[in-house]
Amino acid sequence: xxxxxxxxxxxxxxxxxxxxxxxxxxxxxxxxxxxxxxxxxxxxxxxxxxxxxxxxxxxxxxxxxxxxxxxxxxxxxxxxxxxxxxxxxxxxxxxxxxxxxxxxxxxxxxxxxxxxxxxxxxxxxxxxxxxxxxxxxxxxxxxxxxxxxxxxxxxxxxxxxxxxxxxxxxxxxxxxxxxxxxxxxxxxxxxxxxxxxxxxxxxxxxxxxxxxxxxxxxxxxxxxxxxxxxxxxxxxxxxxxxxxxxxxxxxxxxxxxxxxxxxxxxxxxxxxxxxxxxxxxxxxxxxxxxxxxxxxxxxxxxxxxxxxxxxxxxxxxxxxxxxxxxxxxxxxxxxxxxxxxxxxxxxxxxxxxxxxxxxxxxxxxxxxxxxxxxxxxxxxxxxxxxxxxxxxxxxxxxxxxxxxxxxxxxxxxxxxxxxxxxxxxxxxxxxxxxxxxxxxxxxxxxxxxxxxxxxxxxxxxxxxxxxxxxxxxxxxxxxxxxxxxxxxxxxxxxxxxxxxxxxxxxxxxxxxxxxxxxxxxxxxxxxxxxxxxxxxxxxxxxxxxxxxxxxxxxxxxxxxxxxxxxxxxxxxxxxxxxxxxxxxxxxxxxxxxxxxxxxxxxxxxxxxxxxxxxxxxxxxxxxxxxxxxxxxxxxxxxxxxxxxxxxxxxxxxxxxxxxxxxxxxxxxxxxxxxxxxxxxxxxxx
Numbered sequence: 001x002x003x004x005x006x007x008x009x010x011x012x013x014x015x016x017x018x019x020x021x022x023x024x025x026x027x028x029x030x031x032x033x034x035x036x037x038x039x040x041x042x043x044x045x046x047x048x049x050x051x052x053x054x055x056x057x058x059x060x061x062x063x064x065x066x067x068x069x070x071x072x073x074x075x076x077x078x079x080x081x082x083x084x085x086x087x088x089x090x091x092x093x094x095x096x097x098x099x100x101x102x103x104x105x106x107x108x109x110x111x112x113x114x115x116x117x118x119x120x121x122x123x124x125x126x127x128x129x130x131x132x133x134x135x136x137x138x139x140x141x142x143x144x145x146x147x148x149x150x151x152x153x154x155x156x157x158x159x160x161x162x163x164x165x166x167x168x169x170x171x172x173x174x175x176x177x178x179x180x181x182x183x184x185x186x187x188x189x190x191x192x193x194x195x196x197x198x199x200x201x202x203x204x205x206x207x208x209x210x211x212x213x214x215x216x217x218x219x220x221x222x223x224x225x226x227x228x229x230x231x232x233x234x235x236x237x238x239x240x241x242x243x244x245x246x247x248x249x250x251x252x253x254x255x256x257x258x259x260x261x262x263x264x265x266x267x268x269x270x271x272x273x274x275x276x277x278x279x280x281x282x283x284x285x286x287x288x289x290x291x292x293x294x295x296x297x298x299x300x301x302x303x304x305x306x307x308x309x310x311x312x313x314x315x316x317x318x319x320x321x322x323x324x325x326x327x328x329x330x331x332x333x334x335x336x337x338x339x340x341x342x343x344x345x346x347x348x349x350x351x352x353x354x355x356x357x358x359x360x361x362x363x364x365x366x367x368x369x370x371x372x373x374x375x376x377x378x379x380x381x382x383x384x385x386x387x388x389x390x391x392x393x394x395x396x397x398x399x400x401x402x403x404x405x406x407x408x409x410x411x412x413x414x415x416x417x418x419x420x421x422x423x424x425x426x427x428x429x430x431x432x433x434x435x436x437x438x439x440x441x442x443x444x445x446x447x448x449x450x451x452x453x454x455x456x457x458x459x460x461x462x463x464x465x466x467x468x469x470x471x472x473x474x475x476x477x478x479x480x481x482x483x484x485x486x487x488x489x490x491x492x493x494x495x496x497x498x499x500x501x502x503x504x505x506x507x508x509x510x511x512x513x514x515x516x517x518x519x520x521x522x523x524x525x526x527x528x529x530x531x532x533x534x535x536x537x538x539x540x541x542x543x544x545x546x547x548x549x550x551x552x553x554x555x556x557x558x559x560x561x562x563x564x565x566x567x568x569x570x571x572x573x574x575x576x577x578x579x580x581x582x583x584x585x586x587x588x589x590x591x592x593x594x595x596x597x598x599x600x601x602x603x604x605x606x607x608x609x610x611x612x613x614x615x616x617x618x619x620x621x622x623x624x625x626x627x628x629x630x631x632x633x634x635x636x637x638x639x640x641x642x643x644x645x646x647x648x649x650x651x652x653x654x655x656x657x658x659x660x661x662x663x664x665x666x667x668x669x670x671x672x673x674x675x676x677x678x679x680x681x682x683x684x685x
Contacts, residue, residue, distance in 0.1 A: 005064030005238070007606070008052070009489025010045060011266050011482070012036060012070045015293025015334050015353060016456060017044040018482040018659075019052040020489050022606045029609060030056040031482045033386055033456070033659055038353065041072060042227045046234060060235035067488040069243040069265040072223055073216040077263065078315040080116075082215035083159035087119040088149055088182065088191075089207070090130040090166040091139075094121065097211070100204055115316035118211045119162075125152045127165075129178065133502075135170030141178065150185035159218045160190040162210035169199035169206060169500050190217060197258060198321060200594050201500040205311075205320040212319065213260040220259040224252055239532070241491070245323040247272040247306060248494020248600065251531045261321060261495075263314060266484055268324035271299040271306045273487030274452045276605070277477055279304035281677055286475070287435070287449045289465065290326075290484065291458040293334040294351045298435055299326045300444065307442075310545070310556055322496045322598070329434035330427060333371040333457035334358060337423040339407045345419075347427045359400040360392040368404060370427060372397035373420035374460055378626035378635070379654065379663050387658030417627040424464060431461075432468040443580075450475050454483030459662040463651075463680060467665065474680035478608060478640075481659025486606070493536075493601035495527055498594050505546070505573075505590045510566040516595050517542055524599025537602040545593040546573040548585055554593045555580065611676040614644020626652060628666065635664075643672045650683075 009020045013036060021030040032055055034048030045068075053059060076082045089096060097117035106112040127149050129141035141149075153161055163182065168175035172195035179193035194210035228240060242255035245264035255262050267290055274288040278301060288306075290297045300307045309325035311318060334357065335348035347370065352358050356365035358372045360382070374380045375397045382392040398416040405411060405419030439446055450473040453462035459476045466474050477483050497520040503509040521540055528538060545554035546569075557576045563569050569592070574584040620636040627633075633652055640657040648671050649655070651664035655678065662678060664670050671679045 006056070006058055006062050007065045007067065007489050008049070008063060009067045009269070009485040009487065009491075010049070010069065011269060011484035011488055012041050012045060012068070012072070013266065013292050013294070013484075015332075015357070017041075017048050018485040019048055020479065020482050020485040021052055021056050021058070022489055023056065023058070024604075027607065027609055028056075029479065029486075029606070031479045031485075031659055033482060038355065041070065042223065042230055045227065046230045049231070049236070050234060063236055063238040065238055066231070066236070066240045067243060067249055067491055068227075068240060069269045069484060069488045070223075070262065071266050073220055073259050074263045074314065076216050076219055077212065077317070080315075081219075082118075083218040084123075084157075085119055085211065085214045086123045086125060086153055086156050086158040086161040087207070087211060088125045088127050088153070088161055088163045090164070091126040091128045093164075093166060093203070094124050094126050096164075096204055096207055097124070118208070118215050118317070123156055123158065125149055125156075130165055131167040131170055131174060133167055133170065135167070137171075137174060146178075146181055146185055150182055153182070153186045153189055158189070160192070160214040161186075162192045162194065162207070162214040164194040164203065164207045164210055166203060168193075168195040169201055172196060172199045190214070192217065197260065198498065199500065200320065200498045201502060202320070205318055208317055209260060209320060212263075212314070212317070213258060216259050216263075217256070220262070221256045224256050228252065241493075243269045243488045243491050244494060245321060246308065246494055246496055246598070247324045247491065249488075249491040249603075250493070250495065254495075254527075254531065260319075263319070264312070264323050264326065265488075267297050267299075267326045269487030269491060270454055270484035271301065271324045271326060271487070273483055273490060274454065274477070275301035275304050275306045276490065277608075277677065278450070278452060278475070280608070280675065281475060281673060283450050283452075283475055285449045286452045287439070287446065287471070289451055289453040289458055289462060290455045291453065291461050292332050292455040293353065293457075294332040295328055295335075295348075296330045296332055296431060296455075296458075296461075297326045298329050298438060299324060300439070300442065300449070322596075327434070327438045329438065330431040331370055332455075333374075334369050335427070336367045336369050337373065337401070337404055337419075338367065339404060343408060345404070345408055345422055345426055347423050347430070358397070360394060360397040361390075362393045362396065366400065368397060368400040368423075370423065370457065372401060373423050374457075374661075376401050376416050376420040376627075377424070378624055378632075379460055380661050381624075381637075381656060384656060414627070417632075418630065421627060421630070424461075428461070428464045428468045431465050435465070435469050446471050452477070454480040456481045456660055459660045461663075463663050463665045463668060466680070466682075472682045476662055476678040476680065478676035479657075479659060481657075490603060490606045492603045493528060493531055495524065495599055497523055497597045497599070500594045501592050503592050504549070505566050505570050505592050507566050509592055510564070510569055513544065513569070513592060513595055514564060517597055520595070520597040521599070524597060528599060528601045531601065539600040539602060541598040541600065543596040543598075544569070545596070547591050547593065548577070549589040549591055554591075556596070608675045610645070610674050611672065612644050614647035614672065616646055616648060618643050618647040618649065620653075624654070626654065626663075628652065633666070640678070643676075643678075645672055645674045645676075647672045
């Protein structure tokens with residue numbers, strides 16, 4: 001995507017809405033944060049956009065593209081606030097959502113209850129139609145049957161519906177055509193075809209994809225329509241793109257048709273931006289650490305590429321679409337500090353959110369949050385929050401934390417600080433434990449990675465987490481507090497396509513796979529054309545899910561132009577199996593499950609402006625006490641915007657900027673590189 005005007009990235013979070021403006025005329029970047037408005041998310045976006053433009057000295061007419069990440073769909077699924085939907089499924093499969101995979105939520109907890117299905121049984125309608133595993137129509141629904149189903153849908157009075165035919169993935173056109181016919185007969189009711197969204201084997205998971213899409217589609221369409229109208233009222237008529245869970249982006253039209261692909265858009269954008277940053281900074285392996293107002297997430301990126309997963313859980317339900325492999329590891333800045341009935345100090349999962357927010361926000365909150373802990377420990381300047389646009393009430397934070405301390409026996413003049421330090425110790429230990437578990441499952445050692453923190457609280461918490469997790473290096477981006485918005489602004493257009501085969505790898509199936517890949521490439525190119533981008537560089541990423549005969553699940557294997565026959569395809573699988581499990585079995589037949597293709601329309605990169613060469617020893621702007629290891633110690637305070645390339649700082653120190661604050665602990669040093677990245681490293685004694 002080539003633009004001559006300003007490109008703006010927006011990330012709508014639970015506490016703040018973040019903005020980044022890239023101006024190609026002078027190469028500058030402008031950053032801004034606006035408190036979110038959960039009751040009407042578009043209001044904070046529209047208000048913040050005008051403030052961003054004013055800060056950059058531009059007008060609405062200067063905007064060329066808006067790239068927008070949102071968690072509205074995700075929150076609707078988690079909180080079960082989506083549309084009232086129906087499910088149309090082949091006769092005999094009405095209980096597909098109830099049966100699911102016939103597994104208990106927890107093998108060791110007999111009291112655990114499974115998630116309620118998105119569609120109750122009374123709103124599931126059977127249709128007398130199905131396909132065979134070979135893709136042949138074994139039972140076709142006649143006009144009378146279609147009329148009956150359409151009448152039932154109208155009687156139920158639902159907002160939308162999903163359609164799933166057994167084996168519908170084998171010949172997607174059959175199910176897609178039936179969905180269009182039912183839509184017409186049901187008075188224009190929106191009907192999601194599972195085969196149109198994701199034609200992959202495994203009926204339960206494919207059914208869920210279609211149901212999730214239908215569940216959030218009315219909500220997302222209303223949001224997109226209102227957002228577009230609101231922006232146009234302010235004179236912004238630039239194209240709007242929505243970031244996707246796979247790290248790419250979609251046009252507003254595609255996002256409205258396939259909102260399920262945007263569920264994890266916010267976290268994915270930050271990971272992709274961190275992968276690009278690490279590559280530019282010559283950092284090979286990173287763990288991203290995104291700590292916002294509600295939660296903290298990590299992901300792994302190596303050699304400039306973020307790890308992708310083909311399955312994740314959303315609100316207790318499996319999602320089989322490709323997503324950037326992000327794992328939640330703990331609390332956010334708004335997570336509430338509390339004491340349980342047994343006198344144990346806890347943090348989260350409840351969050352103060354944007355309203356009322358932490359106690360120090362002065363909006364009526366009475367329970368202290370992690371941000372209040374940072375404030376009470378001296379990490380955050382109460383007069384400098386959001387670049388001085390918001391003043392925090394440190395006395396209110398101390399009173400609330402002192403009450404927590406009194407409940408666990410921490411009293412006296414340092415009771416609030418001791419309670420705050422204890423809460424951060426609990427938070428950090430929990431994060432490190434989850435980080436260890438997540439990396440161990442992938443056979444990775446945290447000590448061989450650098451930590452890249454972002455989000456409003458990420459740089460404040462990063463050094464504490466690095467110490468706890470045994471990580472020796474932290475790389476903090478220049479605008480870490482708005483980093484997900486920067487990732488959105490730089491997102492490529494991207495969409496994933498699949499087709500399930502379920503055949504043994506032999507010369508015939510290898511040839512068929514190549515034919516399918518060519519067909520998917522044509523579909524992908526046509527999609528890019530519809531997105532309005534016909535001149536940009538295009539890239540195709542090929543892959544396949546394969547397994548040894550008899551295995552229950554497949555491995556995803558990357559393929560390229562050299563994999564054109566059965567032998568080379570099998571060898572690619574053997575190598576991947578050996579890398580993950582330590583052995584190969586060349587005598588066993590290899591099965592080809594699903595063919596995958598990602599089509600990418602490359603967006604012009606956003607270059608971080610360089611910083612001037614520094615003196616090596618920057619001048620501090622002040623000093624303030626911070627509480628560490630049970631005592632107050634003096635910490636130098638620096639303005640990050642005054643740091644030059646090559647400047648070095650030794651902890652303890654506080655490094656402040658408009659969108660976040662970096663804490664540098666004793667025994668650590670910080671160095672600024674040519675792009676303004678801050679490298680924190682453990683001092684070797």
